[in-house]
Amino acid sequence: MNANVRPSGPPTQTYDSAFLKACRREPVPHTPVWFMRQAGRSLPEYLKVREGIPMLESCMRPELVTEITLQPVRRHKVDAAIYFSDIVVPLKAIGVDLDIKPGVGPVVAEPIRTRADLERLRDLTPEDVHYVTEAIGMLTAELGETPLIGFAGAPFTLASYLVEGGPSRNHEHTKALMYGDPQLWADLLDRLAEITGAFLKVQIEAGASAVQLFDSWVGALAPADYRRSVMPASAKVFREVEKYGVPRIHFGVGTGELLGLMGEAGADVVGVDWRVPLDEAARRVGPGKALQGNLDPAVLFSTPEAVETKTREVLDAAAGLEGHVFNLGHGVLPTTDPDALTRLVDYVHTQTAR
Numbered sequence: 001m002n003a004n005v006r007p008s009g010p011p012t013q014t015y016d017s018a019f020l021k022a023c024r025r026e027p028v029p030h031t032p033v034w035f036m037r038q039a040g041r042s043l044p045e046y047l048k049v050r051e052g053i054p055m056l057e058s059c060m061r062p063e064l065v066t067e068i069t070l071q072p073v074r075r076h077k078v079d080a081a082i083y084f085s086d087i088v089v090p091l092k093a094i095g096v097d098l099d100i101k102p103g104v105g106p107v108v109a110e111p112i113r114t115r116a117d118l119e120r121l122r123d124l125t126p127e128d129v130h131y132v133t134e135a136i137g138m139l140t141a142e143l144g145e146t147p148l149i150g151f152a153g154a155p156f157t158l159a160s161y162l163v164e165g166g167p168s169r170n171h172e173h174t175k176a177l178m179y180g181d182p183q184l185w186a187d188l189l190d191r192l193a194e195i196t197g198a199f200l201k202v203q204i205e206a207g208a209s210a211v212q213l214f215d216s217w218v219g220a221l222a223p224a225d226y227r228r229s230v231m232p233a234s235a236k237v238f239r240e241v242e243k244y245g246v247p248r249i250h251f252g253v254g255t256g257e258l259l260g261l262m263g264e265a266g267a268d269v270v271g272v273d274w275r276v277p278l279d280e281a282a283r284r285v286g287p288g289k290a291l292q293g294n295l296d297p298a299v300l301f302s303t304p305e306a307v308e309t310k311t312r313e314v315l316d317a318a319a320g321l322e323g324h325v326f327n328l329g330h331g332v333l334p335t336t337d338p339d340a341l342t343r344l345v346d347y348v349h350t351q352t353a354r
């Protein structure tokens with residue numbers, strides 16, 4: 001991203017929002033805040049509108065997506081919205097037989113483990129996800145100056161669901177393929193990079209003013225394996241959307257040893273979980289990138305005083321950063337008290353007001 005060139009995309013007020021400024025490492029009026037998995041989860045207004053509608057179906061209804069995406073912005077006054085969807089939506093859209101099981105996560109009917117399986121993954125066209133374009137059009141009209149973050153799953157994390165057939169603790173089938181048939185693995189990740197790149201383009205062209213690539217499970221890999229077997233595909237996704245000039249955020253869990261490489265893959269903003277303090281993360285990532293994070297989401301179950309103390313630690317560690325977007329170190333946990341999130345946004349805003 002060239003920070004000196006204003007891209008043609010977002011309207012001026014959105015472009016000048018605290019969130020996009022922090023991503024571009026420009027001075028901000030206050031540290032911007034948003035939460036991974038802020039839409040959905042525990043909000044009573046979310047549970048009400050989702051009643052009786054399966055998760056994947058709700059992702060295909062533009063009015064519902066618009067309402068759910070707006071709910072946390074209205075309630076918590078966060079500095080950015082994240083598009084309500086799931087990382088497996090583009091796979092579903094190209095015909096992969098999968099479902100999202102409540103309390104479990106994505107489950108794939110026929111796992112992908114052979115070359116013949118790989119042939120089933122066709123390219124994604126904008127028509128496959130026309131509801132995304134429709135929903136983002138409605139959303140940007142409603143959001144006004146608040147930026148909308150588009151997102152996708154990174155090739156490794158998507159491959160893990162496809163190869164395992166569902167959520168996995170050890171990723172054993174995924175690693176078996178990665179080490180046992182490096183060519184098939186590389187081709188699988190390359191195909192997923194194309195699908196992911198196409199999905200992010202749809203969101204940016206519809207009006208998303210930043211994108212986040214979730215590589216949630218990549219922390220299962222050692223740096224040498226990441227560099228050899230995963231980074232080329234993630235870098236391809238970032239290159240695909242480079243021309244739009246919107247900030248590209250890259251996040252994973254347990255990635256302390258990978259932070260430098262994840263920045264190198266082409267991110268403008270590197271997401272950090274709660275295990276590495278942000279000043280140390282900045283040393284690992286190096287200059288020229290903003291950081292996002294990193295309050296432990298479990299801290300929100302503690303007392304208001306403890307939340308403030310732990311938040312203060314995050315802000316102190318972030319004091320010398322070139323750009324900081326406040327977030328949790330992973331997604332909002334399902335039983336989090338929504339009021340604790342609202343208080344947290346307010347605390348960060350008042351503590352960092354300049």
Ligand SMILES: Cc1c2[nH]c(c1CCC(=O)O)Cc1[nH]c(c(CCC(=O)O)c1C)Cc1[nH]c(c(CCC(=O)O)c1C)Cc1[nH]c(c(C)c1CCC(=O)O)C2
Pocket residue numbers: 035036037038039040041054055082083084085086087088100101102103104105106151214216331
């Ligand atoms: C790994 C991953 C997935 N999905 C996602 C990731 C990356 C982020 C992360 O690491 O947490 C990303 C995601 N999934 C969802 C969003 C919506 C926007 C947001 O709130 O940030 C986002 C950004 C909605 C969802 N995605 C899912 C729900 C729950 C749906 C339901 O229960 O009906 C929602 C609101 C389902 C899902 N989908 C997935 C999981 C692990 C689950 C949870 C299973 C469970 O505990 O119920 C895969």
